[in-house]
Amino acid sequence: MTTTYVLNRGLMIMLLIICALWLIIPFTMAVLWSLVDPSQPWTPENLLPPAMSFYRWEFAWNNSLLQPALLNSYLLAPSAAALTLLLAMPTAFALGRYQFTGRELAKLLVLLPLVVPAFVTAIFFTSLLYQIGLAQYRFWAILFAHAILFLPFAIRILTVSFEQVRQDHIDAARDMGARPWARFRAAYWPALKPGVLASLLIVFIQSIEEFAIAYIVGQPGFVTIPTLLYSSLGQDFNRPNAAVLSLILAVPNVLLMLLLERFLKSANPALASGKG
């Protein structure tokens, strides 16, 4: 009893330390850097920036490609999320609802693309986009690429969801005279909903943060937030500007992740049902 208590406490403290190291310190640094006023540079001997203002934020908004980048990113991400969901559904249905030989292997193969480093996939995928002539339509090319690249996440999540649909619910709905749509609403949707939301959010976040393909296909001219961030860090190396951009990139994602956590935690009624 007491040893588990001590262990729990110890793990709790470790979790807090990790949280601090991974989240609080980087975010605080980013916030502080984004507030540095150009009149006085933030030098190592000062704990806090000597002069703080929203100058960088206003500058980024008015004088950089931030506005088109925001527009592109926030158009791309939801489109990619929806497209990926559509593409993943049939495969997930097959993997989750049908028994066939090699099913476990197929599930594993679906995940395999995630093992390859993102940049490697990106380079070869873009060459494919050039070959099929899609690369000139930059938005559509990136959308297509994102939808394909993030399929493994969506298929994996939705496969689990489809596995949780209970055959006796489908049968009961049919037995009560339900037509396909009513059957879907009564038996499938309650079990699928958390997975669909999780899949949408994960692909959304992945797409917002994706750099390699957006950079290779989009350059020059088509910017997203990550490519803009890269240019302010890689080409100009302006740390305050980069801080502004990383906050714009990361804060909505953190909020979305919290939302996702809530969806996944909210009891799935299909799992909590009584007997069977």
Next chain:
Amino acid sequence: MAAISIIDLVMQFDGFTAVDHVSLDVGEGEFVTLLGPSGCGKTTLLNLISGFLQPTSGRIEIGGKDVVGVPPEARDTAICFQSYALFPHLSVQENLIFGLRQKGTPRTQRNARLEEIVGQVDLGAHLDKLPNQLSGGQQQRVALGRALAVRPFVILFDEPLSNLDAKLREQVRIEIRKIQRDFGLTAIYVTHDQAEALAMSDRIFIMNNGRLEQSGAPEEIYYAPRTRFVADFVGSANILDAEITEELSQGRWHVVTPIGPLEIQSKSAPRAKSLPICWRPETAIAGKEGPNALTGTITHRAFQGHFTDLIVDLGGTSQRLQVLRNAEGEGDKVDFSIMPHDLIFLEPDG
């Protein structure tokens, strides 16, 4: 006219015959049970009737209409599932009227039906709850109510009580039977529990290896089992291999068995010279009476409350006796008798 007619029905899965040339009729308002061990084909037969499976050959008629090829959603049947299969995200009320919604029943009629069903299954206090907030017995009643609400021509029960504890099971048995009678419903009830089948049914169909082994009223099945399988599966039975030596008079035979020579009185003649016979443990009479007086050694004694189970060693065989009162203990000798009319000829094996 029979409510349900099944004519020479066969169901094969990849060379395995789950239902093997089964024919049966169920009358309107009748409560019949498909009884058998797991894998005997009873659930397959239920799925064929409800439409979830389509037969390899044969006909199924519901209300005089051939329904082979008709999908479950278009059949006038309702199943009370073993797992209940309640929709977990819908309230009890929504579960109950689910079928009526699918049919597009007008709201006023729906509400009237709901009220009636709620009274029948006694769920008035729980209408707004979700299924997982109910006890097992209450969930079972929702499942029953949901099936009743659509006023099916036939209600099908798929081992509906197997998830309930013993006490509750007996209570729900009575409730189901009462509701079935009140509504005049035709019911087909699948179970592997012989006690349930005996207690509830108008008629029992016993299935084994995909075939109908015997059908009849519970008393008939119990007192006149036709085969070794039926005798053994329904109730408990002492089964002996007998050799007929002599017909004593009209309806009386003399046989030799491992427990000694016995006299049998039977309305039906034996079908072979050597065949199995059986007797029920509770028909044993204490003391020596009549032509079949026997003496054995008690090897095991189990007090069961309203009777005592004795396992008696007799001629190298174990015979089971159920006696009301018994003073002897394990190792003691016991005298008992079997009346000639309590011995039953079974069909020859194979």
